[in-house]
Amino acid sequence: MADIPDCWRGKGDQAPFVPGRPERIPRAASLGALFRSMACCTRCELATGRTQVVAGVGAPHARVMFIGEAPGAEEDRRGEPFVGAAGRLFNRLLKENGFSRDEVFITNVVACRPPGNRTPRAREVRAHSPWLEEQLRLVDPDVLVTLGRIALTYFLPRAKVTEVRGRPQEVERNGRVIPLLPLLHPAAILRNREELLPRMETDFARLRPLLAAARSTLRASGAGSGAGPSIARRGSRRAHDA
Numbered sequence: 001m002a003d004i005p006d007c008w009r010g011k012g013d014q015a016p017f018v019p020g021r022p023e024r025i026p027r028a029a030s031l032g033a034l035f036r037s038m039a040c041c042t043r044c045e046l047a048t049g050r051t052q053v054v055a056g057v058g059a060p061h062a063r064v065m066f067i068g069e070a071p072g073a074e075e076d077r078r079g080e081p082f083v084g085a086a087g088r089l090f091n092r093l094l095k096e097n098g099f100s101r102d103e104v105f106i107t108n109v110v111a112c113r114p115p116g117n118r119t120p121r122a123r124e125v126r127a128h129s130p131w132l133e134e135q136l137r138l139v140d141p142d143v144l145v146t147l148g149r150i151a152l153t154y155f156l157p158r159a160k161v162t163e164v165r166g167r168p169q170e171v172e173r174n175g176r177v178i179p180l181l182p183l184l185h186p187a188a189i190l191r192n193r194e195e196l197l198p199r200m201e202t203d204f205a206r207l208r209p210l211l212a213a214a215r216s217t218l219r220a221s222g223a224g225s226g227a228g229p230s231i232a233r234r235g236s237r238r239a240h241d242a
């Protein structure tokens with residue numbers, strides 16, 4: 001970004017690479033401001049292998065926030081989460097359940113592609129955590145959906161995705177309890193489609209009723225927005241535009 005001096009974005013960038021930046025992540029006024037800072041991040045070793053940081057996308061105040069594991073090759077190339085083969089399956093599941101990609105928010109536990117698509121290491125997840133928490137604070141969703149083990153254990157370290165998948169859990173964020181629906185990762189479904197796809201379809205179908213229950217709880221507590229049928233509360237602009 002022109003307004004951030006010496007911003008090193010990824011492989012081949014001529015700007016100097018300085019590891020460990022930024023040391024602290026300031027509270028951002030918007031997702032756009034957050035992602036402009038995040039584009040220059042070198043807080044963990046995943047920075048060295050990336051083409052670019054893959055920021056979250058979707059409605060800036062979506063009611064549903066999906067959290068996956070890490071960008072893959074296609075995501076790294078295009079700078080958008082869930083756009084490869086797993087992303088196409090994810091989009092299909094969204095559509096079948098009456099959601100559009102633009103009205104939910106989609107992000108990952110880390111925003112840079114791990115080499116060879118390996119699992120992100122604990123120290124990388126820790127380094128990225130303030131960026132993820134800022135996204136959670138700014139989007140302030142009514143329901144969280146984790147995709148796979150790494151996203152689930154970020155919130156519930158002792159949970160096993162094979163045991164709790166499709167069963168709503170609860171986490172505390174933004175001063176309130178938020179329902180969390182653990183799902184398998186779409187990439188895992190692709191590796192064992194015949195066995196896992198029917199389970200994923202059943203689990204995914206639990207999202208709509210869970211969202212309706214979360215909305216009525218919020219309404220009863222006086223915290224609801226009274227929004228219409230759209231699940232996006234305050235517009236559905238892309239997060240990068242915010």
Ligand code: SF4
Binds near residue numbers: 124
């Ligand atoms: S994964 Fe997150 S913390 Fe690590 S370099 Fe990328 S943006 Fe920074």
